[in-house]
Amino acid sequence: MTTPLVKSTIEVEGFDELMKKFKKMEDIIKALAPVMLEIAQQLEFDAKQFVTGRTPIDEWQRKATQKYNPPAVGMQGLGVVDDRLRPSIKGILDKITEEYIDVLVGSKNVEYAAIHELGGIIKKATGKTITMPSRPYLYPALLKNEEWIKEKMSKTIMRLAK
Secondary structure, eight states, X not given: OOOOSOOOOOOOTTHHHHHHHSSOHHHHHHHHHHHHHXXXXXXXXXXXXXXXXXXXXXXXXXXXXXXXXXXXXXXOSOOOSSSOXXXXXXXXXXXXXXXXXXXXXXXXXXXXXXXXXXXXXXXXXXXXXXXXXXOOSHHHHHHHHHHHHHHHHHHHHHHHHO
């Protein structure tokens, strides 16, 4: 999997109290792994929806697009041409150690994934350049689910702390 384009960190308040309830950090990680996978899969689903334009342009796409450049008029997804990007987007548990869980949501082996997310300039072999506006799909998925993620993690940690 390529480097994720969007990175988010979740900080846990009351972590010291939670640690007292467990013998090892490994126990907490094992308990959180399924929740983190569910979050990754939800982000994958929503990112794929933003790629295909199956959802009307909404506040999350507007916020994400404005972060990089003014929104494209009437933008609704990327306009699928070869259908390589959408199926390449995966939400996975990339690495689980005794201390942390790495969750990755992104595209694998699709060279144009990043330029659609962030925008940029493509220089062709002919010397001609094409400026691509950002048409994000990962960042809006994160924004759309931000509150749900916080709530899901909070409920899980509260359950674990009991």
